[in-house]
Amino acid sequence: MSVKASPHSLRVLQTDSALYNKCLYLRMLVTESTLRTFTKNIFLSIGCSDEHATLATDVLIKADMRGIDSHGVARLMGYVRLWEKQRINTKPNIQIVYETPTTATVDGDAGLGLVVAPFAMQIAIEKARQYGSGWVAIRNSNHFGIAGYHALMAVEKDMIGYAMTNASPLVAPTFSNERMLGTNPMCYAFPAGKYPPVVVDMATSAAANGKLEIAQRSGKQVPEGWIQDEQGNYTTDPHALKNRGSLLPLGSDREHGSHKGFGLSAVVDILSGVLSGANYGPWVPPFVSFLEPPTDPVGAGIGHFVGAMRVDGFRPADEFKSNMDNWIARFKSASPINPDQKVIIPGEPELEAEIYRKQNGIPLVDAVVKDLNELAGKLKVSPLAS
Amino acid sequence: MSVKASPHSLRVLQTDSALYNKCLYLRMLVTESTLRTFTKNIFLSIGCSDEHATLATDVLIKADMRGIDSHGVARLMGYVRLWEKQRINTKPNIQIVYETPTTATVDGDAGLGLVVAPFAMQIAIEKARQYGSGWVAIRNSNHFGIAGYHALMAVEKDMIGYAMTNASPLVAPTFSNERMLGTNPMCYAFPAGKYPPVVVDMATSAAANGKLEIAQRSGKQVPEGWIQDEQGNYTTDPHALKNRGSLLPLGSDREHGSHKGFGLSAVVDILSGVLSGANYGPWVPPFVSFLEPPTDPVGAGIGHFVGAMRVDGFRPADEFKSNMDNWIARFKSASPINPDQKVIIPGEPELEAEIYRKQNGIPLVDAVVKDLNELAGKLKVSPLAS
Numbered sequence: 001m002s003v004k005a006s007p008h009s010l011r012v013l014q015t016d017s018a019l020y021n022k023c024l025y026l027r028m029l030v031t032e033s034t035l036r037t038f039t040k041n042i043f044l045s046i047g048c049s050d051e052h053a054t055l056a057t058d059v060l061i062k063a064d065m066r067g068i069d070s071h072g073v074a075r076l077m078g079y080v081r082l083w084e085k086q087r088i089n090t091k092p093n094i095q096i097v098y099e100t101p102t103t104a105t106v107d108g109d110a111g112l113g114l115v116v117a118p119f120a121m122q123i124a125i126e127k128a129r130q131y132g133s134g135w136v137a138i139r140n141s142n143h144f145g146i147a148g149y150h151a152l153m154a155v156e157k158d159m160i161g162y163a164m165t166n167a168s169p170l171v172a173p174t175f176s177n178e179r180m181l182g183t184n185p186m187c188y189a190f191p192a193g194k195y196p197p198v199v200v201d202m203a204t205s206a207a208a209n210g211k212l213e214i215a216q217r218s219g220k221q222v223p224e225g226w227i228q229d230e231q232g233n234y235t236t237d238p239h240a241l242k243n244r245g246s247l248l249p250l251g252s253d254r255e256h257g258s259h260k261g262f263g264l265s266a267v268v269d270i271l272s273g274v275l276s277g278a279n280y281g282p283w284v285p286p287f288v289s290f291l292e293p294p295t296d297p298v299g300a301g302i303g304h305f306v307g308a309m310r311v312d313g314f315r316p317a318d319e320f321k322s323n324m325d326n327w328i329a330r331f332k333s334a335s336p337i338n339p340d341q342k343v344i345i346p347g348e349p350e351l352e353a354e355i356y357r358k359q360n361g362i363p364l365v366d367a368v369v370k371d372l373n374e375l376a377g378k379l380k381v382s383p384l385a386s
Numbered sequence: 387m388s389v390k391a392s393p394h395s396l397r398v399l400q401t402d403s404a405l406y407n408k409c410l411y412l413r414m415l416v417t418e419s420t421l422r423t424f425t426k427n428i429f430l431s432i433g434c435s436d437e438h439a440t441l442a443t444d445v446l447i448k449a450d451m452r453g454i455d456s457h458g459v460a461r462l463m464g465y466v467r468l469w470e471k472q473r474i475n476t477k478p479n480i481q482i483v484y485e486t487p488t489t490a491t492v493d494g495d496a497g498l499g500l501v502v503a504p505f506a507m508q509i510a511i512e513k514a515r516q517y518g519s520g521w522v523a524i525r526n527s528n529h530f531g532i533a534g535y536h537a538l539m540a541v542e543k544d545m546i547g548y549a550m551t552n553a554s555p556l557v558a559p560t561f562s563n564e565r566m567l568g569t570n571p572m573c574y575a576f577p578a579g580k581y582p583p584v585v586v587d588m589a590t591s592a593a594a595n596g597k598l599e600i601a602q603r604s605g606k607q608v609p610e611g612w613i614q615d616e617q618g619n620y621t622t623d624p625h626a627l628k629n630r631g632s633l634l635p636l637g638s639d640r641e642h643g644s645h646k647g648f649g650l651s652a653v654v655d656i657l658s659g660v661l662s663g664a665n666y667g668p669w670v671p672p673f674v675s676f677l678e679p680p681t682d683p684v685g686a687g688i689g690h691f692v693g694a695m696r697v698d699g700f701r702p703a704d705e706f707k708s709n710m711d712n713w714i715a716r717f718k719s720a721s722p723i724n725p726d727q728k729v730i731i732p733g734e735p736e737l738e739a740e741i742y743r744k745q746n747g748i749p750l751v752d753a754v755v756k757d758l759n760e761l762a763g764k765l766k767v768s769p770l771a772s
Binding site for chain 1: 485487488491546558561617636637642645648657659663668696705717727728
């Protein structure tokens, strides 16, 4: 089922330059249900319970549906390799280790972050239901997929959702050439009325690592301000990151506010790592299995931080939602510089991708199909048709 | 007492390029206690109670002490002008209008934000003391000074502090040339052990308005990526903002993540404005008295959002602080690109300024001394010696 991107799909895919570039490598379109079945079988085959396999699949597929391809099934091989190295425990005993009425720390027992983070978010939501707000720091976890999945769990309950995670070090603080921080994403999600939720889900680096990988594959240069080389000189060579270079914080340089991007990334690292008792900064274990974790850990696994606040803890929910609708409508109508490019409400492109892909399928690139079918062969799971 | 900046003061002042530039206009150095007495007398003379005048002074002087001169006594004239226009109520009845165990909405009764925000933060801290965390949205308020003051109130109680505020529209969202958002600062403050607190206190725009004003006064161009003109073209002319231009969000352009700066600013606007029932987006009333507020308000005054979380709601406080110390020490020792410029921990320059100015006095520029003494004349308060 090898396809060329149709003009219509191109229009949608252009909403994300990463996706657009990937069209060069488009191998196949798969339906959501096909990809779900395949993914769940992989998780079952590495020892997840049916409940955990279903949940982990849901988190992963949500990324593919929302067009955040770098965080979907493209990562499946990575999780399996960490399991092979016994760095991911597929039968974790996830538990609360510290608690007040509205706060808690959860130990993920080295489980999949895809399972640990929703567990923690359920606790936050229940605390918010009872007391107005709930906050959970998580240690001893692994990569949790897209932050937006977890934050949106709260939105379904008319709550504001927060989710963030630290990650293996790729980003240098302002004035340094040392990789000290992950791309450390933060997500805030707000329910609205007639409009879809506003979802701000962003890496705190100038560019996400996935965008560099695309440039590497296509042999293109990247804009100045995304990365620096080993000596700390700005470079447009996307391969510099592999050669001991580093990503730059949001803001790119001091003059344009890179100290703010560094500060935001520090907030994510402190809430996710220091507050929970996970590793932080340069001690965060790498996602890739071919790199060993630091031998002098300062905590357990990687850390997340999630939270929920009841909207009606502040004002009646219908009032809030009606004001959110007005906020969204006003920002959508903000005067555009170019009449063909209106202001984009945070979360809007992801929802558009979700609607489009539900109807038209999820595009997978060559390298991912190859990985997934290799995995299927190894784990004796039915491959994707190709 | 007109002075030239000494080499020693220059060294300190260079930690902030804004301050450094201001050296050109340095008029006098005043002691903290002189400036406190003067400022309190001004607040008393416009009708504040002794308690409110003391508190408002404390917030304002904290900005001057921490080197954030744009938010200190330089704004005193602005507050008085808004009071003259009856847009600031110096005898407010500040009250909770909505509440759960850990959330509340406060109506500031058009009071000084300098007084309203600490009132709200006390509520957040008390809720956190009882339940682990506390969150307060504030409406019907005015400019609240530096966010750091409010967040640091929580740090003194071994809590993590949050403070943010919306502000009059100067910033255009990505793809727009319309001023829709304020510089909407967010602040997160974390207690540490032997080191001072980590305080991330940042405007969500690429550059703060104060930096433009300095460039305007000195006739200098600003870097590309700070502002755009009325048509949405990047410009280096600092006067473009006054000619219907706009500030750019953190990230500066789409390629460097301006949609993230826009997203962060939206988070601040929604939490401060929409959640509280204050004005939001382009409806936020201007700080300057010569511009009238919109005639079709969507809420009451400007909005803030503050919060506190007990550190020991997640892990024992001494463990957290000891890990914070390790975090700080490790980041301070991150490999510097230039050996003379080490990584700066967020909050460090402000604390250095505070220590220096406590000993050496607060430098005031010509224009500010002139404003303050004009104010003193009008309100029959003793002037600053000059």
